[in-house]
Amino acid sequence: MAKAREIEDNNGFEMGKPYYCKECKRNHTKGKIYKEHLNFALFENNDEDEIKDKSSELNNDDYDDEAELIEIFNEINNEENNVEVENQLEPDIKLDSEDILDNSDSKEACINAVKKLPGVGEATLNKLIKAGFSSLESIAFTPPSIIQEESGLGDKTTAKLIKASMEKLNIGFKSAEDVWEHRKNIARVTTGSQELDDLLGGGVETGSVIEFFGEFRTGKTQIMHQLCVNVQMPEEKGGLEGRALYIDTEGTFRPERIIQMSEGLDLDHKKVLKNIIFGRAYNSDHQILLIKEAANLIKEKNIKLIVVDSLIGHFRSEYIGRGTLASRQQTINSHLHDLLRLCDIYADLAIVVTNQVQAKPDVFYGNPLQAAGGNVVAHGSTIRIYLRKGKGEQRIAKMVDAPHLPEGEAIFSITENGICD
Numbered sequence: 001m002a003k004a005r006e007i008e009d010n011n012g013f014e015m016g017k018p019y020y021c022k023e024c025k026r027n028h029t030k031g032k033i034y035k036e037h038l039n040f041a042l043f044e045n046n047d048e049d050e051i052k053d054k055s056s057e058l059n060n061d062d063y064d065d066e067a068e069l070i071e072i073f074n075e076i077n078n079e080e081n082n083v084e085v086e087n088q089l090e091p092d093i094k095l096d097s098e099d100i101l102d103n104s105d106s107k108e109a110c111i112n113a114v115k116k117l118p119g120v121g122e123a124t125l126n127k128l129i130k131a132g133f134s135s136l137e138s139i140a141f142t143p144p145s146i147i148q149e150e151s152g153l154g155d156k157t158t159a160k161l162i163k164a165s166m167e168k169l170n171i172g173f174k175s176a177e178d179v180w181e182h183r184k185n186i187a188r189v190t191t192g193s194q195e196l197d198d199l200l201g202g203g204v205e206t207g208s209v210i211e212f213f214g215e216f217r218t219g220k221t222q223i224m225h226q227l228c229v230n231v232q233m234p235e236e237k238g239g240l241e242g243r244a245l246y247i248d249t250e251g252t253f254r255p256e257r258i259i260q261m262s263e264g265l266d267l268d269h270k271k272v273l274k275n276i277i278f279g280r281a282y283n284s285d286h287q288i289l290l291i292k293e294a295a296n297l298i299k300e301k302n303i304k305l306i307v308v309d310s311l312i313g314h315f316r317s318e319y320i321g322r323g324t325l326a327s328r329q330q331t332i333n334s335h336l337h338d339l340l341r342l343c344d345i346y347a348d349l350a351i352v353v354t355n356q357v358q359a360k361p362d363v364f365y366g367n368p369l370q371a372a373g374g375n376v377v378a379h380g381s382t383i384r385i386y387l388r389k390g391k392g393e394q395r396i397a398k399m400v401d402a403p404h405l406p407e408g409e410a411i412f413s414i415t416e417n418g419i420c421d
């Protein structure tokens with residue numbers, strides 16, 4: 001993906017003006033433009049009138065990159081996914097004679113709860129919903145600065161809303177016993193390999209961000225595919241009877257693999273495919289936005305697994321050079337916190353991300369490869385698994401970091417039918 005850079009005055013594009021990019025299906029603005037994407041700009045000849053038209057369409061005064069992104073996302077989502085999603089809602093979608101049900105009722109209940117907060121009128125409610133804060137949980141767990149920024153509400157209103165939501169949800173100090181009660185509700189999705197499941201303490205657990213990192217072809221994407229299939233199975237078979245949401249940043253999602261894996265499990269692949277909600281993130285902004293939007297789909301669409309493959313690929317290629325390191329890490333950090341917040345809100349949601357490795361030049365002993373993203377990612381994800389190649393189709397997984405699990409290794413295989421021992 002192209003590198004974001006400042007526009008130079010002399011290359012024909014004026015600073016601060018939005019340019020519609022066919023590649024990203026969005027306007028680049030705020031003085032930034034994606035270099036290679038200049039080729040995709042609609043205004044190839046810099047037609048002044050055309051630019052003006054587009055600009056006024058956007059109502060330049062309160063033009064806002066984020067709002068534009070939301071619109072674009074909705075567009076893409078409507079075009080690409082909703083067709084699928086709509087189909088998913090047909091009552092004949094069954095898995096092992098069990099329905100994966102939507103919770104549109106609970107969405108309404110969530111919004112009603114927000115509506116009942118003190119001081120929330122029609123206008124405030126609309127702003128909150130538009131910005132994606134349509135439940136008490138999402139308000140209570142989001143830092144005030146983010147709510148303010150996204151909803152446009154004032155700091156006093158925001159503070160009041162957060163306080164009221166926390167009171168309603170009974171959030172505060174709790175006893176370790178309560179924490180234990182909460183953790184007892186944590187469920188697990190099987191990876192398809194008993195050994196790998198054992199390493200993870202019984203499968204991929206909900207309520208955490210789990211990171212798989214490793215070199216090319218070590219099976220990261222394969223595991224992501226397999227989890228999307230497995231999460232749909234009933235509990236006794238290692239699933240959560242829920243849908244999966246797949247955010248693909250590298251263009252490596254392959255429905256063909258889902259079909260093969262479904263067949264390996266004797267599942268109807270058509271139903272399995274319909275229950276995977278897919279989003280292709282074309283750049284880091286888009287990726288961040290997809291996750292923010294996902295928050296609104298989780299309850300409604302009964303999503304039990306979110307996949308981000310890969311977490312920081314876009315960030316790495318868009319922020320180049322030492323000078324951008326700080327802002328890159330900050331953005332990754334806030335993106336990761338969006339994910340962690342989802343885990344806090346939905347205890348029955350599993351989040352898995354993949355990460356590339358990069359060579360660490362100053363390591364002479366031990367493994368010179370290190371997960372990309374540095375400490376930010378290392379500290380953000382709860383459980384980290386390092387993958388490397390073994391013989392043939394074998395892969396070795398090593399538990400690198402987990403708050404409650406012992407270190408260890410597991411060997412699994414990648415076959416045509418998916419992940420197995």
Ligand code: ADP
Nearest residue numbers: 215216217218219220221222223393414415416
């Ligand atoms: P990465 O870690 O780069 O995401 P992948 O998850 O894409 O790696 O793993 C690629 C590997 O998965 C291939 O090298 C191959 O061993 C295995 N693989 C992919 N498709 C199949 C298949 N249809 N049958 C068997 N093995 C496969």
Ligand code: MG
Nearest residue numbers: 220221252309
């Ligand atoms: Mg991959």
